[in-house]
Structures are given as C-alpha cells and as structure tokens.
Amino acid sequence: MSILALAVTENAKTLATGGSQGTRLFNMSNMTEVKRPSGAGSRGHTVSLLWARQTEEHHDVLYSGTQNGYFFCWRQDKESKVFEETFATQITHAGEITGLAFDSTNNRLCLCSRTDVVQSWAISKDANTGMWKATNIFSQKYSNLVPRSITFAAFDNSSDRDIIVFGSGHNGPVYTLRGTSGERRSEWNIGSYIGGAAVDWSEGVFCVNDPYVGPALFRYANRTKTRTFEVPRELQGGPCSTDVCFGEKGSTIITGSDHGKIYAFDVRSGDTVQTLETGRAKRVKAVATAEIGGEPAIIATHSYTDEGFQQIFVWKRARSPIAWDTVVTFLQALVLLGFVIFVYQNVVEKMWQQPKWGQTSREHPKWDETIWEESVDSL
Numbered sequence: 229m230s231i232l233a234l235a236v237t238e239n240a241k242t243l244a245t246g247g248s249q250g251t252r253l254f255n256m257s258n259m260t261e262v263k264r265p266s267g268a269g270s271r272g273h274t275v276s277l278l279w280a281r282q283t284e285e286h287h288d289v290l291y292s293g294t295q296n297g298y299f300f301c302w303r304q305d306k307e308s309k310v311f312e313e314t315f316a317t318q319i320t321h322a323g324e325i326t327g328l329a330f331d332s333t334n335n336r337l338c339l340c341s342r343t344d345v346v347q348s349w350a351i352s353k354d355a356n357t358g359m360w361k362a363t364n365i366f367s368q369k370y371s372n373l374v375p376r377s378i379t380f381a382a383f384d385n386s387s388d389r390d391i392i393v394f395g396s397g398h399n400g401p402v403y404t405l406r407g408t409s410g411e412r413r414s415e416w417n418i419g420s421y422i423g424g425a426a427v428d429w430s431e432g433v434f435c436v437n438d439p440y441v442g443p444a445l446f447r448y449a450n451r452t453k454t455r456t457f458e459v460p461r462e463l464q465g466g467p468c469s470t471d472v473c474f475g476e477k478g479s480t481i482i483t484g485s486d487h488g489k490i491y492a493f494d495v496r497s498g499d500t501v502q503t504l505e506t507g508r509a510k511r512v513k514a515v516a517t518a519e520i521g522g523e524p525a526i527i528a529t530h531s532y533t534d535e536g537f538q539q540i541f542v543w544k545r546a547r548s549p550i551a552w553d554t555v556v557t558f559l560q561a562l563v564l565l566g567f568v569i570f571v572y573q574n575v576v577e578k579m580w581q582q583p584k585w586g587q588t589s590r591e592h593p594k595w596d597e598t599i600w601e602e603s604v605d606s607l
Contacts, residue, residue, distance in 0.1 A: 230247045230248045230273075230531055230538065231245050231246070231247040231513070231514055231529045231530070231531065231538050231540070232246055232247045232248075232273060232274070232275050232513055232514060232531060233245065233246035233247070233274060233275060233276055233277045233514050234246075234277070234514040234515065234516040234527055234528070234529065234540075235277035235278060235279050235290070235516060236256070236279070236516050236517075236518040236527060237279050237288045238279070238281070238288065240256055240518040240519055240520045240525070241255070241256055241257065242254070242255065242256060242262065242288075243256050243516075243527065243540075244277050244279070244290055244292075245277075245514075245529070245540070246273070246274030246275060246276065246277045246292060247273055247274060247538075248268065248273050249267060249268055250264075250266065250267045250268030250269070250271070250273070250274050250292075250294075251264065251274045251277070251290070251292045251302070252264060253290075253311060254540075256518075256520065262311065263310060263311070264302075264311060265302060265311060265312055265313040266313060268294070270296065271294040271295075271296055271298040271300075271316075272294045272295030272296035272298070273294060273295040274292050274293070274294055274295075275293060275294060275295055275324055275325065275326070276292070276293035276325050276326060276327060276328050276339075277290065277291070277292055277293075277328070278290070278291045278292075278328040278329065278330060279291075280330035280332065280337075281330075281332050282330070282332060282335055282351065283332065283335055284353060285303065286306050287303070287304045287306075289301055289302065289303045289304075289314075290302045290303075290311075291328050291330065291337060293324075293325025293326075293327075293328050293339060293341075294324075294325060295324045296318070296322060296324075297318050297319045297321075297322030297323050297324070297325060297341060297343075298316055298317065298318045298319075298322075298325075299316070299317060299319065299325055299328070299337075299339055300313055300315065300316035300317070301313070301314050301315055301316075301351075301360065301362075302314070303360070314359065314360040315359075315360060315361055315362055317362055319339070319341060319345060319347055319367070320345070320347075320367055321341070321343040321344075321345045321369060322341075322343070323341045323342045323343030323345070324341060324342040324343075325339055325340070325341050325342075326340055326341060326342055326375055326376050326377065326378075327339060327340045327375060327376065327377040327378035327379075327393075327394075328378070329378050329379045329380050329391075330380075331380040331389055333387065333389070334350075334387055334388070335350065335351045335352060336348060336349065336350055336351070336365070336380075336407075337349045337351055337362065338378055338380065338391050339378065340375030340376075340377070340378040340393055341375065342374060342375075343369070344369050344370050344371070344373055344374060344375070345367060345368070345369050345370075345375075346367075346368050346370065346375060346378065346391070346393055346405065346410060347364065347365075347366065347367045347368075348364075348365040348366050348391065348407065348410065349362040349363065349364055349365060350362070350363045350364075350365055365408070366408075366409055366410040367410075368405075368410035370403070370412070372401075373393070373395040373401060373403065374395055374396045374397065375393050375394065375395055375396075376394050376395060376396045376422050376423060376424055376425065377393075377394040377422070377424050377425035378391065378392070378393050378394070379391075379392050379425070379427050379434075380392070380407070381404070381429070382427075382429040383429045383432065383448075386407075388406075388407040388408045389407050390404050390405060390406060390407050390413065391404075391405040391406075391407055391410070392404055392405070392427075393405060394422045394424075394425040394434075394436060395422065396421070396422055396423070397421065397422070398421050399417040399418075399419060400417060400418040400419060400420045400421060400422045400436065401415060401416070401417055401418075402415070402416045402417075402418055402422075403415055404416075416451055418436070418444075418446060418451075418453065419453070420436055420438045420441070420444045420453070421438045421439065421440055421441075422436045422437075422438070423436070423437045423438065423439040423470070424436070424437045424470075424471055424472055425437070425472070426472050426473045426474050426481075428474050428478040430478065431478055432447060432448050432449050433445055433446060433447050433448065433454070433478075434446055434448060435472050435474065435481055436472070437470065437471065437472035437483055438456075439470065440461075441456060441458060441459070442456060442457045442458045442459035442483065442491075443456070443457040443459070443472045443481050443483050443493065444456045444457070445457070445481070445495065455495075455498045456498075457481060457483070457491070457493040457498060457500075459483060459485050459491055460485070460487075461486065462485075462486055462487035462509070470483065470484040470485065470486075470511065470512055470513045470514075470515070470531070471483065471484055471513060471514050471515045472515070473515055473516060473517050474495075474517070475492070475517035475524060475526065476517070476524045478495065479494070479495055479496070480492050480493060480494060480495060480501060481493045481495055482515050482517055482526055483515060484511070484512030484513060484514070484515050484528060485511070485512055486511045487509045487510075487511075488505070488506045488507070488508045488509045488510050488511075488512060488530070489503050489504065489505060489506070489512070490503070490504040490506070490512055490515060490526060490528050490541075490543075491503055491504075492504070492526070504526065504528075504541075504543055506528070506530065506539075506541055508530065510530045510531075511530060511531050512528050512529070512530055512531070513529070513530070513531030514528065514529050514531065515527070515528045516528075520542075520544055521544075523544050523545045524544075524545045525542055525543060525544045525545070526542070526543045527540065527541070527542050528540075528541050529541065
C-alpha cells in the first residue's frame with residue numbers, strides 16, 4: 229500500500245490518510261483505525277483530503293478527492309460517532325483531483341483536477357429528506373494550466389470570495405478566479421515550480437514547494453518572494469522536497485524530502501530548526517501538522533509501497549527542560565531575603581520565560597522522538 233495524503237482534524241482527534249487503499253481514519257488518542265464507510269474501489273487512489281468545519285454540523289466533515297475524478301464526503305453521526313458517506317460525485321472531464329478547499333462562510337467547496345478543470349460546489353441539506361447534497365456553481369476548463377492546489381481567498385470578506393489556483397510548471401502560474409463564475413481576474417507567474425501549496429492568510433502569505441529547490445515563501449499583496457528554504461537533494465536531477473505545510477500558527481514551515489527526512493524551517497529567519505529522521509532513505513510525500521495535548525506535532529509518512537504495510541510517524545515537541553542548578557539557585561534566593569527582589573527581576577523571570585517559536589534570538593526547543601511509528605497493515 230502507499231499513502232499519498234494526510235489530514236488531521238483541528239482538535240487532533242482523528243487522522244485521515246489517503247492512498248492506494250482509499251481513505252482511512254485513525255483515532256489519534258489510542259492510535260487505532262476507525263471504521264470507515266468504504267474502500268477505494270473503482271474510484272481509485274485517494275490523492276487529496278480536507279477536513280472542513282461546516283454549518284449545521286457538530287463535527288468536522290471529511291472531503292476526499294480521488295485519482296479517477298471522484299469527490300465524496302464523510303460525516304460522523306452525532307449519536308453513534310460512526311462515519312457515514314453522505315454523497316459522492318464524479319466530476320466532468322474526470323481526472324485526478326489535485327486540490328480541495330472549503331469556505332465555511334457559505335458552505336462552498338472548490339476543487340481542481342489534473343485535467344485543467346476548476347469547479348465550485350454549494351453544499352446544502354435537502355429540506356425534505358434532510359440529506360446533504362452538492363450543487364454545481366460553475367465548472368471551468370483553463371488552457372495552459374494544470375492545477376496543483378486551490379484555496380479560497382480568506383482575506384476577502386465578501387460573501388462570494390475569490391478562488392486562488394496554483395498551477396504546475398516552471399513559471400508557477402497563480403490564477404485568481406471570481407468566486408461566482410470562475411472568470412479569471414488576474415494571473416501571476418511566481419517564477420518557481422509549484423508542486424503544492426499552503427496558505428496563511430492571517431499573515432497574507434503562501435508557501436509553495438518547489439520540488440527541485442525547496443519551499444518558497446511569497447507575500448500575496450505585493451506579489452514578491454520573501455524567502456527560499458533549501459532542502460538537500462540526494463538524487464541528482466530528481467525532485468527533493470514534497471508536500472509543504474505551516475506549523476505552530478504559521479511560524480514554521482514543514483516539508484519532506486526524497487531521502488526520508490523531514491525539515492522544519494523558521495519562517496522569519498529561514499534557518500533549519502530541526503531535521504527529523506524516519507530511519508529509511510525513502511521519499512516522504514505527505515506531511516501534516518497539529519496540536520496534540522497542547523503541544524505542536526508533525527505527522528509524516530513515506531510514499532512508497534512496502535509489502536502491504538506503511539508507517540505513519542508522529543513527532544511531538546519536547547518541553548524545554550529546567551536545569552537543576554536553576555532550581556537550586558531559585559531556592560537559595562528565597563532564603564536570602566535581602567536579595568529576593570534582585571533575584572526575581574534578574575534571574576527567575578529570565579529562567580522561567582519560555583522561548584517563543586519563531587524568535588530568532590533564542591534557541592528553538594527540539595522535537596521529541598517519535599511517539600507513534602505505526603505499521604498500518606493492509607485490510
């Protein structure tokens with residue numbers, strides 16, 4: 229089996245994986261597989277995943293896109309907690325669905341495919357049957373564009389937000405489309421090959437993974453590249469970095485590689501914060517980030533097929549240790565009443581102040597060893 233995509237819920241309770249066996253679900257608290265509605269079947273490999281927060285729903289819903297052009301939605305029953313499939317649709321000009329995005333302000337789903345198609349769908353509940361359904365808003369095919377990723381322009385406060393599509397190719401075309409019709413409003417060639425993209429609209433930036441160099445960070449408003457994060461290449465002439473995502477409220481960038489390592493970069497400085505090992509010199513395709521128990525975590529997996537099973541790796545940030553000499557000094561300071569104020573102001577506050585991720589003047593706390601290295605057997 230192979231795993232090509234990862235997605236975790238906002239509360240980090242459920243992990244979804246996509247690959248040759250379709251979409252699978254895992255409970256993050258006890259690392260066990262959750263019963264799923266169906267396997268891959270004729271829909272093909274699951275290649276894209278998206279957890280979405282939808283109105284009138286008590287839990288996040290999961291959207292999956294497949295190699296054969298299907299997209300479908302799974303919802304968790306409020307009482308039984310079992311996931312059920314609510315609808316499945318095959319797009320026109322069927323082809324691999326490369327990206328999914330959801331706008332919770334008006335329950336719209338947009339997707340893009342390798343057949344140059346971009347579609348927008350309204351997701352609603354039927355008043356008579358109570359069943360959810362997808363109604364097509366527009367479907368457009370664009371020349372000279374092979375979409376790799378898609379997102380809604382969250383900085384746009386209108387009820388029909390624009391749609392931004394990242395296309396593959398060495399010039400890196402980025403299209404801004406009108407949300408109601410798909411009409412092309414603007415085009416920007418960023419000058420980097422786009423293998424995938426992640427956005428942080430709170431900071432007005434997006435990051436693309438150039439598989440031949442490494443992630444590159446861009447500011448959308450003035451259309452400028454702010455930084456490139458280089459990933460070492462082991463296979464000369466081949467792609468190196470793979471998926472890319474933001475971590476820790478946008479202060480880090482995480483990406484995989486062609487040699488089994490995951491790289492964490494500081495967004496502000498561009499420095500490599502830490503390199504995480506998987507133990508195998510294989511391509512790491514899928515990466516994701518989450519907060520588990522209030523601590524930042526990185527989730528990753530290889531993309532190769534290995535005799536019917538695959539490993540999912542989870543790293544959790546190690547807490548900054550407090551040195552024993554610090555504790556001793558603090559206790560001695562309490563005994564010396566005459567120096568309490570001095571000690572409090574000049575020693576205690578500094579020693580107990582936690583380093584903030586993203587500040588280049590301090591050393592970053594390290595990631596702990598793998599807390600989950602799960603062999604996922606074939607069903």
